[in-house]
Amino acid sequence: MGRRHPPRRAAGDRAAGDRAGVQPLGRDQVEQGTDGLDYRVRRIAGARAIKIYRCPGCDHEIAIGVAHVVVWPVSEGQDRGVEDRRHWHTPCWSNRANRSPTRRWS
Numbered sequence: 001m002g003r004r005h006p007p008r009r010a011a012g013d014r015a016a017g018d019r020a021g022v023q024p025l026g027r028d029q030v031e032q033g034t035d036g037l038d039y040r041v042r043r044i045a046g047a048r049a050i051k052i053y054r055c056p057g058c059d060h061e062i063a064i065g066v067a068h069v070v071v072w073p074v075s076e077g078q079d080r081g082v083e084d085r086r087h088w089h090t091p092c093w094s095n096r097a098n099r100s101p102t103r104r105w106s
């Protein structure tokens with residue numbers, strides 16, 4: 001007889017790393033702005049967008065009911081600019097680094 005040892009998969013290690021790369025919903029993220037500073041980014045659901053804001057990315061209004069982000073500067077984990085919050089369209093914030101002074105494709 002003789003028992004066969006099926007080949008084992010390398011380390012079935014699932015405990016660590018499961019959460020890596022997962023962005024928790026409803027929590028703030030910290031992202032870097034085009035000026036190199038860190039900014040806290042909070043996602044606002046459409047249902048909570050109850051005022052009109054002006055987006056600094058495109059200089060257009062963010063209408064009521066439109067999901068968007070609120071961004072303010074942080075430094076070493078401290079909120080520095082709670083009074084300096086800016087409401088951005090989500091795509092405008094995402095594309096902030098891609099905006100170049102020369103608008104070649106408009």
Ligand SMILES: [Zn+2]
Nearest residue numbers: 055058089092
């Ligand atoms: Zn915008």
